[in-house]
Amino acid sequence: MSRGKFYHPEVEKIRRKDLKDLQNERLRWQIRRCFAKAEFYREKFKKAGLKANHIKTVDDLIHLPVVTKQELRDEQIKHPPFGRYTVVPATEWRELHPSTGTTGVPVNTIWSEKDEEMITEITARTMWSFGVRPGDVIQNGFSYGLWVAGMSTHYAAKRLGCFVIPIGASMTGRQIDYLLNPGSTVLLCTPSFALHIAENLKERGVALQQLKLRLGCFGGEGGTETVATRRKIEEGLGISAYDYYGLAEIGPTFASECTAKAGLHWAEDHYVIEVINPETMERCAEGEMGVLVITHLTREATPMIRYWTNDYARYDSSRCSCGRTHGRSVGGILGRADDMIIYRGAKFYPVQVEKVVRSYREMGDEFVIELTRDEKSLTDVCTVVCECLNADEDRDGLTRRLKKDLREELLVTPEVRIENFGLLERTTFKAKRIVDKRK
Ligand SMILES: [Zn+2]
Numbered sequence: 497m498s499r500g501k502f503y504h505p506e507v508e509k510i511r512r513k514d515l516k517d518l519q520n521e522r523l524r525w526q527i528r529r530c531f532a533k534a535e536f537y538r539e540k541f542k543k544a545g546l547k548a549n550h551i552k553t554v555d556d557l558i559h560l561p562v563v564t565k566q567e568l569r570d571e572q573i574k575h576p577p578f579g580r581y582t583v584v585p586a587t588e589w590r591e592l593h594p595s596t597g598t599t600g601v602p603v604n605t606i607w608s609e610k611d612e613e614m615i616t617e618i619t620a621r622t623m624w625s626f627g628v629r630p631g632d633v634i635q636n637g638f639s640y641g642l643w644v645a646g647m648s649t650h651y652a653a654k655r656l657g658c659f660v661i662p663i664g665a666s667m668t669g670r671q672i673d674y675l676l677n678p679g680s681t682v683l684l685c686t687p688s689f690a691l692h693i694a695e696n697l698k699e700r701g702v703a704l705q706q707l708k709l710r711l712g713c714f715g716g717e718g719g720t721e722t723v724a725t726r727r728k729i730e731e732g733l734g735i736s737a738y739d740y741y742g743l744a745e746i747g748p749t750f751a752s753e754c755t756a757k758a759g760l761h762w763a764e765d766h767y768v769i770e771v772i773n774p775e776t777m778e779r780c781a782e783g784e785m786g787v788l789v790i791t792h793l794t795r796e797a798t799p800m801i802r803y804w805t806n807d808y809a810r811y812d813s814s815r816c817s818c819g820r821t822h823g824r825s826v827g828g829i830l831g832r833a834d835d836m837i838i839y840r841g842a843k844f845y846p847v848q849v850e851k852v853v854r855s856y857r858e859m860g861d862e863f864v865i866e867l868t869r870d871e872k873s874l875t876d877v878c879t880v881v882c883e884c885l886n887a888d889e890d891r892d893g894l895t896r897r898l899k900k901d902l903r904e905e906l907l908v909t910p911e912v913r914i915e916n917f918g919l920l921e922r923t924t925f926k927a928k929r930i931v932d933k934r935k
Contacts, residue, residue: 501819503624504617507765508820512813515821518765520553522793527551530799535580536571537801554768558779562772562789562804565595565745568603578604584797593644595744605644605744606797612651614794615747618763619652622752625761625820626738627711628682630657635674637685637693638716639665639925644748645716645740649684652749658682665689665924668696679708684740687719687729688927691861694732695922704734713752715740717926718847721759721828724854728861739828745803746790751825754818759826760809761816766794769823770802771811774833785810785830806833808845835930837865839878842908846929849910852901853882858894860885862920862927865910869934876934879911887916 502508510518530537531548541548544561551557571579582589590609594602607615628634634653640646646664653660661674665685671693674680683690690712697704712735714720720729720739729737741760742748750767751760762769768791771780780786788807792799809825816824831845846865853863860883868877880902884894895912903909 499624503621508621508625508822510765510821512821515764516554519768519793522765523554523557523768523791524552526791526793526795526799527801529583530801533583537581557768557770557791557802560802562777562802563800564804565603565806568745569601572601572604578606578798582606582798584608589797591647592642593647593744593748594642603745604798608797610796614766615648615750616651616655618747618766619648619749620655621763622740622749622761623649623652623656623713625754625818626713626752627736627755628653628656628658632656632658632682633678633680633708634658634660634682634684635671635680636660636662637665637671637683637689637924644744645684645742648742648748668693668922668924672696672700672702675707675709676702681708681710683709683712683733683735685712685714686716686923686926687714687725688717688861688922689924690714690729690733690737691725692922692924694729695861697732707734709733709735711736711738713738713740715742715749715752718829718831719850721753722847722851722854724851725861728854741829743805743807745798745800746792746805747795753828754816754820756816756818758816758818759812759824760828761820762823762825764822767791768793769811769825771809772804780811782812783810787833788825788829807831808833837867837878837930839876839906839910840908842906844906844908848905849880849902849929852898852905853880855901856894856898858884858886858889860917860920862922863929864920865930866913867930867932867934877911878908879913881913881915881920883915883917883920885917889914 528548588608589606591607593605636649638645719725726737738753741751751762770789771786772789773780773786788805788809790803791801807829808831809829811823812826813823835846837844863882866879866881870877891914898912899909
């Protein structure tokens with residue numbers, strides 16, 4: 497296979513106007529089939545007073561109500577096991593990938609044969625864009641099984657002509673063994689796990705020169721585009737680190753950074769990306785932060801029309817320096833609505849705490865935000881718990897500095913507790929940053 501800089505050059509460099517036309521054509525097809533074959537959507541469209549032919553272009557989507565995760569859950573409970581939003585017959589179903597929520601019933605997503613092929617191609621495109629090439633040894637530290645990212649990157653790595661080590665999200669010691677022998681060149685996992693592996697490399701006394709690792713792409717949680725986190729991953733593993741994004745209901749690994757590291761590129765030939773102001777439900781202007789709402793243009797089995805992701809981001813359609821014309825979210829995912837902390841009137845996200853904690857050379861990478869209730873004053877207390885690398889550190893001084901920097905970032909001053917290094921729990925999957933101990 498000889499390709500240049502682009503995996504799908506004809507579509508990655510498409511003129512914006514042609515991209516719009518392609519999106520509109522695919523959207524009409526998708527709306528027609530959802531209306532004809534999925535009772536869930538038919539009901540929804542009717543309630544909104546719409547017929548399939550009212551949605552002619554991407555701009556018309558704003559008239560349709562959004563689909564929330566809770567709505568899909570309720571639909572599945574009422575119409576078990578998969579709700580009435582599957583659009584192909586069961587004989588065409590190939591894989592089940594439920595969402596990995598910590599609360600509530602998981603939401604089922606089904607891939608057909610064609611879906612699987614498309615997911616493989618889109619994921620191969622993302623991997624190519626951050627520099628994966630045939631012959632690379634891919635250490636796939638994304639979780640396999642029901643979680644979506646392991647399978648999609650596995651299929652894509654094979655498609656690209658790479659050698660895959662399907663290790664999954666576990667066994668830090670074995671991860672390091674494979675980094676040494678055969679010497680993986682690409683690492684895929686969550687950013688928390690990447691930092692954990694880097695910490696263990698240091699403990700085992702492995703010099704970065706012993707590794708062949710040259711790049712990594714990190715998703716499943718935000719953080720890779722946080723300056724301090726990216727620097728820690730890159731220095732700790734001796735690589736170039738890129739951001740990856742996906743979610744079960746929409747698709748795994750369908751947005752990644754290119755080598756320009758200028759934000760997540762969307763595959764807009766397959767997805768419509770809207771950024772919505774949650775208060776007015778209007779579209780945000782480019783560059784404004786809002787909730788990502790995503791529509792499947794090509795997904796066959798369980799297409800989502802205006803899925804409310806709960807993830808905050810910005811959108812930018814200007815051409816990237818890499819030459820790709822598809823829109824980007826600069827800075828990646830800026831927060832999850834579910835993770836928002838309201839403390840003494842201020843609203844903030846764990847990613848903001850991360851930015852501050854990881855900018856300190858004296859601190860470890862781990863942190864948690866503890867929420868407790870002071871029984872005397874009956875008020876909530878928010879404590880940022882982190883670790884200092886050196887046990888002899890002047891903790892009072894460090895606490896004072898940290899509080900001041902957190903106040904600047906969060907506009908409220910949390911309590912700070914500094915523990916010894918290694919006390920906080922490490923994760924191989926997604927880190928749990930908020931510990932709510934309030935009754
Ligand atoms: Zn780019």
